[in-house]
Amino acid sequence: MSVIKVENLTKLFGNLTAVDNISFEVAEGTIFGFLGPNGAGKTTTINILCTLLAPTSGRVSIAGYDCLKNPSEVRHAIGIVFQDTTLDKDLTAYENLMFHAYLYDVKKSEIKKRINDALHFVGLHERKNDLVKIFSGGMKRRLEVARGLIHRPKVLFLDEPTLGLDPQSRANLWEFIVELPKKHNVTIFMTTHYMEEAEVCNNIAIIDKGKIIAAGTPEELKKSLGGDVIYIRTADNAKAKIEIEKLFNINVSEKDNELFLTTLKGDACIPELIKAVGEKVLSVRLQRPTLNDVFLKMTGKQIRDQNGSSEDTIREAVRAYRRRH
Ligand SMILES: Nc1ncnc2c1ncn2[C@@H]1O[C@H](COP(=O)(O)OP(=O)(O)OP(=O)(O)O)[C@@H](O)[C@H]1O
Ligand SMILES: [Mg+2]
Structure with a gap:
């Protein structure tokens, strides 16, 4: 079942077609x-x-509610972690979440438990009485994810949740994000500039100059390039070819001096390939x-800021997650 539906959405800013x-x-x-x-x-789009913004044309609905006709229901159905941090730095972690719970009319009898659960989930419970201004970037991001969950939204929007974080904090935050759909029964809509993070997505849409230019699972998108490339060097390339x-x-x-071919299942082809070419x-x-x-x-x-070491760290976190599920 679709929890987000977007149909022919367009947004103009003056002459500029942003979506x-x-x-x-x-x-x-x-x-x-x-x-x-x-x-x-x-x-x-987010x-x-x-x-927060009215479309120029098109229809958008979340959890069955139309964003223009039922904005209040939509707001209750979503949580947001904005691109720029929006925590109150002069309040403690606990107070930030408390403030949010009041804004969303969370039942008084439930507030304490929900805040404590959320803080445990993102590993900040021991720091709950510290002022946010002394938190690191990664801790602030984790607290924002916790805050986004307090009112039990159906959809959580994460706009560049890991931008500017060091590799360790990014990997750490990802451990929480990938658990969200199962543990909190929430759908995640995220943007990122780190392509290796996008590997955890069930589905991806690539947008450029306001238009969606590709969509599918990470595997489908990669397959659309034609498959794996096998490179092979032999003692007699002409004959092997x-x-x-x-x-x-x-x-x-x-x-x-190297032969290469594109094939869908590269790893499965290699043994046959070696058999065909023999000891050459x-x-x-x-x-x-x-x-x-x-x-x-x-x-x-290129999507910006690719960084080898951080990619490795994230890949390892993603692999660890896949091993667990
Ligand atoms: N309030 C606004 N008024 C005018 N133009 C805007 C406004 N908001 C966004 N734009 C323009 O719309 C286009 C899309 O901006 P948007 O912020 O959606 O991009 P983005 O994909 O989130 O980029 P980034 O990766 O840098 O966050 C840009 O050209 C931007 O300058
Ligand atoms: Mg942006």
């Missing part, structure tokens, strides 16, 4: 990634979905397309 006739749906209990370069229209082309019925190319094989390597390759192909741009 250009986009449509998509997000299934309940999933993580949806909305990716795009700077100025693509991500925050504008602001419309969160009822003929043998491989005959066996797999595909074109094999050569670059820098000198080396074989497999290159899997990444979401970064997808993004580059679709938008012609």
Whole structure:
């Protein structure tokens, strides 16, 4: 069942078309990634979905409520972690959450338990009486996620939740985010500039200049590039090329003394490939397309700030999560 429905949404700012006739749906209990370069229209879309901005045209509904006709119901159904932090730095962590609970009319008898549960969930319970102004960037982000959950929303919007955080804090925050759909029965709508983070999404839409230019699961998007590339070096490339082309019925190319071919299941092909070429094989390597390759192909741009070491840390966190489920 779809918890978010967007139909032909457009937003103009004067002459500028920030969001250009986009449509998509997000299934309940999933993580949806909305990716795009700077100025693509991500925050504008989120602001419309969160009822902070009126669309120029189109229809948007959340949890069955129309964002224009029933904004109050929509607001109760969502939680938001904004791109820029919005905590009150002169209040403690606990007081920030308390303030939020009052704003959302959470039942008095439930407030204490909900706040304590949320603080435990993001690992900040021991720091609950500290002023937010002495929190690190990662702690502030975790507190914002906790705050977004206090009124038990159906959808949680995370706009660049990890931007500016060090690799350790990013990995740490991800451990909480990936648990949210199951533990808190919430659907996640997130934007990020870190492509390796987008790997955890069930579905992704790539937006560029206001338009959705690709959508699907991370696997589908990567497959759309044509599959894995196998590189193979042999003692006799000319002969090996003929043998491989005959066996797999595909074109094999050569670059820098190395043969290469594109195939859907690269790892499964390698044993047959080696058998075909025999002892003439000198080396074989497999290159899997990444979401970064997808993004580059679709938008012609690198998504900003790729950082090798942080990618490794996030990948490890994602792998650990997958092992657990
Ligand atoms: N209130 C506004 N008035 C005029 N133009 C705006 C307004 N808000 C956004 N824009 C413009 O709309 C376009 C989309 O901006 P938006 O903030 O949605 O991009 P974004 O995808 O979130 O980018 P980033 O990755 O940098 O956060 C940009 O060209 C921006 O300058
Ligand atoms: Mg933005």
